[in-house]
Amino acid sequence: MPSTSGTGSTGRRHRVREEALAEILRTGRRLLIEEGPSAVTLRAIAREMGMTAPALYRYYASHRDLIQALTSHLYDELAAALTEARERHPADEPGRRLREVCRELRRWALSHPREFGLLFAKPVTDADTAPGSAAHDPSWRFGAVLLDLMVELWRRGGMQPPTDLDPSWIGQLEEVREHLAGEPVPLEVIYVFVACWARLYGAVAVEVFGHLDFALTDPEPLFGHTLHDIMAALGEPVGQ
Amino acid sequence: MPSTSGTGSTGRRHRVREEALAEILRTGRRLLIEEGPSAVTLRAIAREMGMTAPALYRYYASHRDLIQALTSHLYDELAAALTEARERHPADEPGRRLREVCRELRRWALSHPREFGLLFAKPVTDADTAPGSAAHDPSWRFGAVLLDLMVELWRRGGMQPPTDLDPSWIGQLEEVREHLAGEPVPLEVIYVFVACWARLYGAVAVEVFGHLDFALTDPEPLFGHTLHDIMAALGEPVGQ
DNA sequence: GAGATTTGCTAACACCGTTAACTTTCGGGG
DNA sequence: CCCCGAAAGTTAACGGTGTTAGCAAATCTC
Numbered sequence: 001m002p003s004t005s006g007t008g009s010t011g012r013r014h015r016v017r018e019e020a021l022a023e024i025l026r027t028g029r030r031l032l033i034e035e036g037p038s039a040v041t042l043r044a045i046a047r048e049m050g051m052t053a054p055a056l057y058r059y060y061a062s063h064r065d066l067i068q069a070l071t072s073h074l075y076d077e078l079a080a081a082l083t084e085a086r087e088r089h090p091a092d093e094p095g096r097r098l099r100e101v102c103r104e105l106r107r108w109a110l111s112h113p114r115e116f117g118l119l120f121a122k123p124v125t126d127a128d129t130a131p132g133s134a135a136h137d138p139s140w141r142f143g144a145v146l147l148d149l150m151v152e153l154w155r156r157g158g159m160q161p162p163t164d165l166d167p168s169w170i171g172q173l174e175e176v177r178e179h180l181a182g183e184p185v186p187l188e189v190i191y192v193f194v195a196c197w198a199r200l201y202g203a204v205a206v207e208v209f210g211h212l213d214f215a216l217t218d219p220e221p222l223f224g225h226t227l228h229d230i231m232a233a234l235g236e237p238v239g240q
Numbered sequence: 241m242p243s244t245s246g247t248g249s250t251g252r253r254h255r256v257r258e259e260a261l262a263e264i265l266r267t268g269r270r271l272l273i274e275e276g277p278s279a280v281t282l283r284a285i286a287r288e289m290g291m292t293a294p295a296l297y298r299y300y301a302s303h304r305d306l307i308q309a310l311t312s313h314l315y316d317e318l319a320a321a322l323t324e325a326r327e328r329h330p331a332d333e334p335g336r337r338l339r340e341v342c343r344e345l346r347r348w349a350l351s352h353p354r355e356f357g358l359l360f361a362k363p364v365t366d367a368d369t370a371p372g373s374a375a376h377d378p379s380w381r382f383g384a385v386l387l388d389l390m391v392e393l394w395r396r397g398g399m400q401p402p403t404d405l406d407p408s409w410i411g412q413l414e415e416v417r418e419h420l421a422g423e424p425v426p427l428e429v430i431y432v433f434v435a436c437w438a439r440l441y442g443a444v445a446v447e448v449f450g451h452l453d454f455a456l457t458d459p460e461p462l463f464g465h466t467l468h469d470i471m472a473a474l475g476e477p478v479g480q
Numbered sequence: 481g482a483g484a485t486t487t488g489c490t491a492a493c494a495c496c497g498t499t500a501a502c503t504t505t506c507g508g509g510g
Numbered sequence: 511c512c513c514c515g516a517a518a519g520t521t522a523a524c525g526g527t528g529t530t531a532g533c534a535a536a537t538c539t540c
Contacts, residue, residue, distance in 0.1 A: 013486080013538070020487095042528065054529080055488050063528060121361045122449060137454060166461040176455045194455045195462060201451055202442010209362060211441055214377060215416045215434045221406040222435060253507070253517080260518095282497065294498080295519050303497060486537070496527065503520065510513085 021059055021069075023049060028070050032114050040067065067118075072138040074115050079142035081108050086145065094152040095236040101145060102200055102227055109208045116208050120201070146200075147185070147193050150234070154189045158235040161188030196230050203227075261299055261309075263289060268310050272354050280307065307358075312378040314355050319382035321348050326385065334392040335476040341385060342440055342467055349448045356448050360441070386440075387425070387433050390474070394429045398475040401428030436470050443467075 027048045031039045042063050043053040060066040085104035089097045109116040119139070153159050165173075165187060173187040203226040206212055207219045216222065267288045271279045282303050283293040300306040325344035329337045349356040359379070393399050405413075405427060413427040443466040446452055447459045456462065 017486095041526090043526080052489065053527090054490085054531095057529080058487055120449070120451070140454070143454075168458060169456065169461065172456050172458075190455070194452065195465065198446045198452060198459075198462065198466070199439070199442060201446045202439060205445055206438040206441045209360070211360070212434065212438060214380070214383075215430070216409065216412055218408060218412075219438075221409065222438065225435070226438070257517090281495085283495075291518095292520065293496090294500095294521090297498080298518055482540090484537100484539075487535085489532100489534075491531085491533105493530080494528090497525095499524085500522085501520100502522100503518100505516105505518075507516090508514090510511100 075138045082145045098149040109204045315378045322385045338389040
């Protein structure tokens with residue numbers, strides 16, 4: 001009994017199945033890009049793949065599940081893009097790394113507006129966000145890239161976190177820290193992360209969602225100023 | 241022919257029609273609040289009103305038009321809430337007025353999350369935003385409240401707008417100014433308005449859309465800091 | 481090769497937006 | 511007053527959606 005035969009056949013099936021799963025997501029994403037989120041339909045995906053809609057239920061339990069798998073995949077892709085941007089700069093310059101990761105986030109959002117909308121324009125997530133699920137939340141996979149860099153920045157001593165944390169936050173931040181991997185992160189850094197994330201998200205979202213179209217055709221300089229402010233708040237010199 | 245009879249009877253019909261239009265929007269909004277945006281359906285609205293779906297076409301040309309009328313109404317309501325907040329404070333303290341208007345924006349967004357999502361979470365407005373439509377854009381009705389206060393703040397001399405505007409912006413900002421009513425606004429103030437609006441939108445959206453839920457159960461202090469920063473950027477003393 | 485599992489199909493249900501054709505209601509001019 | 515015409519509502523239907531049930535074929539396991 002060759003070792004490949006036992007798992008070979010089931011492995012073959014598994015491989016075919018995995019390929020089908022991937023093609024479904026690939027097709028759904030193409031529809032998302034080319035025709036918008038409302039076009040990502042079970043029947044449309046099946047049509048593109050030469051199948052019928054009910055067949056897709058062998059792979060995803062519902063339309064909702066399929067969309068969720070797609071968003072999860074996109075979170076991973078975004079995290080990979082950010083990681084790649086991080087690795088393009090030396091590890092001993094965490095400030096520069098963070099700046100370029102932020103720039104990459106905006107770049108990715110602008111070059112993938114439909115995907116960004118799917119990930120970040122969720123009007124009111126209906127009561128499924130237990131705060132404890134931070135580490136398992138798909139969205140955390142890319143948030144961790146930012147947090148790690150901020151922790152590194154803090155270790156180097158450049159950052160000066162606020163010393164007077166709002167008392168009502170300590171409990172909440174401690175709960176977040178509980179669910180983070182690796183060695184514990186000081187609460188102040190988590191606070192700085194949250195504040196910077198809020199600002200970064202706002203700067204990117206306001207642009208991608210078109211809320212500046214009425215005024216600006218090229219908001220890049222505005223983002224530059226915002227990023228400059230963020231880095232200054234993190235104690236980074238004004239370089240670059 | 242009494243003057244009231246000519247317009248009185250047709251006025252009656254008009255009044256009934258206006259009431260129907262209003263009830264449609266009222267019902268649609270109730271569905272939006274109670275069951276989410278996907279529940280705002282022609283058939284559902286008609287059902288709630290004891291009618292059939294095609295009857296609604298006597299009032300709105302399409303589902304899209306109905307939703308658009310609803311959003312337009314909501315923009316007006318938001319503008320009214322902001323105006324009311326403004327009037328609660330003396331006219332000779334534009335800084336305080338602006339601060340409270342910003343707070344009211346957050347308050348309205350948090351107490352009307354579904355409505356806020358409908359207004360501000362539009363993933364990629366599909367090529368219908370000619371920059372010239374600023375003054376006629378429904379969203380401008382509430383944006384004007386913010387801009388007017390900033391102009392007033394600038395007139396009082398507290399604000400120190402940047403002197404080195406990015407040259408590529410001058411053309412764009414001038415185009416915006418063309419479409420503003422009243423006496424001309426300096427380009428620098430328009431720039432400051434855009435920058436502050438981007439930040440304010442971000443601070444509110446990140447919270448309403450639930451992108452801080454993983455960390456904070458009460459992001460109010462964070463908004464307080466953000467607002468403090470914004471007011472400082474506008475040259476306002478740290479008061480309050 | 482026989483049995484079991486997986487994968488696809490068709491048919492059907494309820495819902496959606498939208499259109500066409502018909503009926504009812506009702507205000508206004510002779 | 512009465513009739514006419516516009517306005518507002520109806521039902522029936524088309525194509526689209528997610529979803530389920532039941533069946534056929536292919537494929538893996540023994």
